[in-house]
Amino acid sequence: MNLSETQLSILKLIDLYGEISRKQLALHSGLSQPAVTNITRELIDQKYILEGKETDSAGRAGRKEVLLYANADRFRFLGIDIGGYWIRFAISDNKLNIFHQSITPMHEFINVPDKLAALTDHINVFLQEHGIAAHTIDAIGVGVTGIINMEETHILNIPNLADWDNLPVVSVLQNAFHCPVFLEEGGRTMALAERLIGKGKHVDNFIVVNIGKGIVAGLMLSKQLVYGASNVGGLLGHVTVDETGRQCLCGNYGCLEMFGTYQMIEEKFAALDNSGISLEDAYQQNNKAAMTACIEAGNAIGIALSNVVNLINPQHIYLGGRLFETLPLVFEELKRTIQLRANRFANVVLSIEKNSFGDMEGLYGALTLAKSKLIHLYP
Template sequence: MKLNPLENQILKAIQKCEGVSRKALAEMTGLSQATITNITKMLLEHHYVVEGDRVGNGMGRKEVLLYLNPEKFRFLGIDIGGYRIRFALADNLMRITHEREYLVDEFDGEADVIERVLEKIEQFLSESELNPDDLDGIGIGVTGIVDRSMQRILNIPNLNAWGELDIVSRLNRRFDCPVYLDESGRTMALAEKIEGKAKDVEDFINVHVAYGIVAGIFINGQLLRGANNVGGLLGHITADEEAGRCSCGNYGCLENIVTYPMIEDAYKRQGGQLESIAEAYRINDKIAFDVCIASGKAIGIALSNVINLFNPQVIYLGGPVFEHLPIIFEETKRTILLRANRYAAVDMQLEHSSFGDKQGMIGALTLVRNSLIG
């Protein structure tokens, strides 16, 4: 069910207050008491809100407080990366009830990629026993370039079939709910700000390193987007011109050195014998150790430049590179201490992100929840 702008306004006000009377809602929003009464009646009938305690100031009739109903909302988060696509269903408290992962290879060769995505969504909702009509909103995080004003995917590195996709309007036509799209670096940073460790942090950077590198930057409590909505392309900072050509067409990008596949390739090129660098790292393999040290140094140098530019309070690092190869986190930290300007880095903290492997899904869910009800 789609809510109109006034209904959304009231819902957001109730969400922020965590218990508010109808009279207080009228004062907060400037709407008439009659309008508030009619809208809250509809929200109660459709179980968006619930009534709680009666409160009073000792004079006159007690007022009933209204609360958001966490059991009502069902949000779908879609995390689209260069390797996999993940779906997650959650309620208003960000409790994930169902999730599913697909390899992007499953979409190769399709004449209509979006139609295939729609089929997978319907299959996922069916498995989750959720009627599509009961979806309140869909959030999509994309590891790529997004036209936010037009709500279109412009480019996803390594996925040529996904360029110039108008996925939002197609989902809008199929499902009777709002759909929101943004770049995953920003959705992950938004999740850290709203749901994670950064709730009280005004200036921070969230970095996720997996099969690509994405970053989201908050300055003075505001998400940085840039003039063309592509701010935060940390993975395409030039790190080593000898590193070869990147999927973006440039040479020597950080993403061509320290993503998980590139680290695996470096391990194999240098003579590594085991199936994966994570396995080799666990048994203290020297080649794996040396590759990890070099990777951490490259990330640390790139982040030192970012620290000098933005002077963040905290940098949060997430993704399998830091989770499976913890020495990379430590070497990144050591390099920052050596390379960043000491005045910019003196009080800066380097921390693990809040959501581990689920960061992309939580980001997409936070995007839709925050867009709808704040």
């Protein structure tokens, strides 16, 4: 695909407005009407955009204006969400409607010396299973719950997984699939999805938090994603909540991930109750040890988040993770802790709620990354 910058800027405006006339495109792009007519003709010929209904207002020479909109079927995006337990794959159209998806446990990659060759194989199998020709993919978005380099080309480290270090994922996938590949930290892709297609569409300051095997966060501050000076901004899982706590895989002691994940709640519960009952069953029975373990986890998450709330003063916190569904007390407890600990002027404007896409937040994040980078929807 070889779209020019001006073609991309027109595609971006059409995407932002949903449907728009050529006259309005000229107005918003600063291009002349004849230039817009030429560019839109090229884009219509290549089926990127379609002509729709006429507007009520008359355009030049008294003619009615035709509204243009994006052809949902023109683009195919591949999203890859690399988490602690799973890698998810999905194919979507231009509207980010998902057609096909699959999920592979991360343990299939243990003892595999060449992780990226294995990843490429998994993608090929996924595409073949669903009859998708690789050359029809317009862009690939990869979200990873780890640390990536400043240039956004390499996975530098996944704290919860061994041997996922210094992997040139962008160049390997570009060579294999011959299309643009974009890489971003998972929490940031989730924030991007919330901002562009989720609940955060009109929210300038928010935090997305997802709890799986690890804890990731994406911070949207004054409409901008937070990256930091070395691309590790938003590392919520490794914020210290108890300096006397045990050592984390990252090397630090008492990180939030040592308290706030499902696995940690299970461990805490098992230490308090040796009857052999599962955490979820015990929770259903209002078992005291299960309640204590959930309260401790919710409290730890709440402490970490109330510090973040005081630092960046968000309007919303969007939370996701299976533990909020199966152990809702964790959600209630973290909310209570934030209300108790964060500054009251910050709490007045704050709402704490579930994320937009549940379990699929990272997958929508990866797809949103592919689309938004390809047509420059987001800087």
